[in-house]
Amino acid sequence: MRGLETLLFWLMMIAGAAALAPCLILPAWLEHQAQLERRLAAQAYVTALQFRVDTVQKQIEHLRNDPAYVMRLAQQEFGHGIDASKSETILIEPSPDEGVVGPPAPAASADPNSSDEIIPELSAFLEQAIQRYPHAYYFVHGRTRPVLMSIGGTLLLTAAVLLGRAGLKR
DSSP states (O other): OHHHHHHHHHHHHHHHHHHHHHHHHHHHHHHHHHHHHHHHHHHHHHHHHHHHHHHHHHHHHHHHHOHHHHHHHHHHHHSSOOOOTTOOOOOOOOOTTTSOOOOOOOOOOSOTTOOTTHHHHHHHHHHHHHHHSTTHHHHHSTTHHHHHHHHHHHHHHHHHHHHHHHHHHO
């Protein structure tokens, strides 16, 4: 009889842990994966912006120091030759805020506190994960997750109570 109680205890503990652990770990892991993907996308965006800044800085340097470049650019823009023999160089001082390069302004939304930009990305990532691992849906979905958590918790609690009662009998 003692072997049956021990077997029942361990089966209930394993089943309870198997039901409860994915409900606790899987949502956090999926969110972590989504954050990693967002980080990679942001790094690619920053790299592209850095390349663009470098390109624009080179173009500015050419505009300042290379009159032949300015002439070629003018011919491209205006489509005909320009006589530079009668032209004068005029230095233009930039305004104080003209040289400031900052991040792009965020798009205006109706509610500034809304997280509408983040939730669709997370939902899309969860959909991809669920397509890849169909059983993950049960541990993440809002209706099934609390049920599985309560089943796992009940199994663990029942196993602990049975262990306590078995110890009292002796």
